[in-house]
Amino acid sequence: MFGINIGFKYHKWAILYCSISAIGAFVFGYDNTYYSGILGMQEFKNDYGNYYVDGQKVLATSFTSLATSSIYIGDMVGAFTSGPLNDRFGRRVVLWITSCLVLAGGATQTADTHIEGVIVLGRILIGLGVGNFTVTSLLYMREVAPLDIRSPALYMYQFIQSCSQLVASGTTQGTNEIKSSLSYKLPVGGLVILPLAAFALLPFIPESPTWYAFRxxxxxxxxxxxxxxxxxxxxxxxxxxxxxxxTREYEDEQAKASSWKALLCDPVERKKLIWAAGGMNRR
Incomplete structure (x- = not known):
């Protein structure tokens, strides 16, 4: 079709391994959507609201702001730590770590019913996992997918992320009318199921050959x-x-001439940083 021969059947195992890694995309998209849905649920407001309007509990602006923004603290720290973790332990181990963080955060939010600090802690843990997942999943897919399917494999990340947003929206819409804390705990439970699925599948994927070669x-x-x-x-x-x-030899040579200072002082590197940050800021 369109004169392009991608040859998926010749790379079915690579596609399978990339698909397992892309659970990170599902976590990213799901988390990015479900929380805005549960903020509007009355049962959630009943458990976390602290004052009444027209006879119904509502959420304080301070709680909404803190609970919503706390995940970005985790995202930032997770993204910064993903580089050293991947360099030291490899992609598979980091995917295990991120799955544990998301599971811990999801379980914390699911278990809690009224304590603001606990749900904020859960959001930070999820953010740590999501930040690492986002970097590591894309890194793994780029390094494992053969060249002739690398672009479609990376497109798959965005596709799965979009699909997970639809799933999250449908889940919150479907549980909205439940007259108990299950109305919001069921959507939160998705962040427990996803890392459990990763635990079941990660043992079957190989470590990145790039990481082995660089070591x-x-x-x-x-x-x-x-x-x-x-x-x-x-x-x-x-x-x-x-x-x-x-590639390892080339990057070793480049590393000698690079520095964190260059990101701000070198015009070319600074421009790359600004454009990359702007692209990610769409979230």
């Missing part, structure tokens, strides 16, 4: 590449390994 673990990188291309009996990892090693 000097050539044999492990080769095993990872063979697992990604296991449906191709004639696959030879030599070319991919050589490319990864060349």
């Amino acid at each position: 000097g673990r050539r044999d492990d990188a080769e095993k990872s590449l063979r697992k990604i291309h296991q449906n191709d009996a004639e696959y030879d990892p030599s070319a991919d390994l050589a490319l990864l090693e060349q």
Whole structure:
């Protein structure tokens, strides 16, 4: 179609591994939508509101602002820590860590019914997980997907994120009429189910061959590449390994000349930073 031969059937395992990593996109999109829905639920207001208007409890502006913005504290810290964590432990371990953080945050919010500090803590934990998930999922997909399906694999992240937003909207709409705390706890429960799904699937994905190569673990990188291309009996990892090693050498050279100061003082790097930050600010 359109003269493009993507060859998905030749890369079904890579697509599967990228799909598992893309649970991070589902978490990102779901979290970005469900909370605005539960803020409008009367049962949520009954449990967390502290004054009445026309005989019904309403949420204080201070609570709404703090609970809504607290997740961005976690997002920021999670995004900053994702780099060192990925460099030190690899993509798979970070995906495990992020799943644990989202699970802890979702469980905290689900268990709580009226304490503002507890729900804020849950939001921060979820933010830590989402910040790491966003970086690590895209990083893993870029490094695992072969070149001829890399772009569609990365598009899949945005597609899944959009789908999860629809799921979150439908869930909050469907539970809105329940006359108990289940009206908002069921949508929150989605943030417990998603990391549990990740726990079940993460053991089956390989570590990024790029991470192995950058750590000097050539044999492990080769095993990872063979697992990604296991449906191709004639696959030879030599070319991919050589490319990864060349990339490692290039980045080592670039790292010597780069610094955090360059992000602000170098005109080219500063422009890249501003454009990248502006793109992410759409959230």
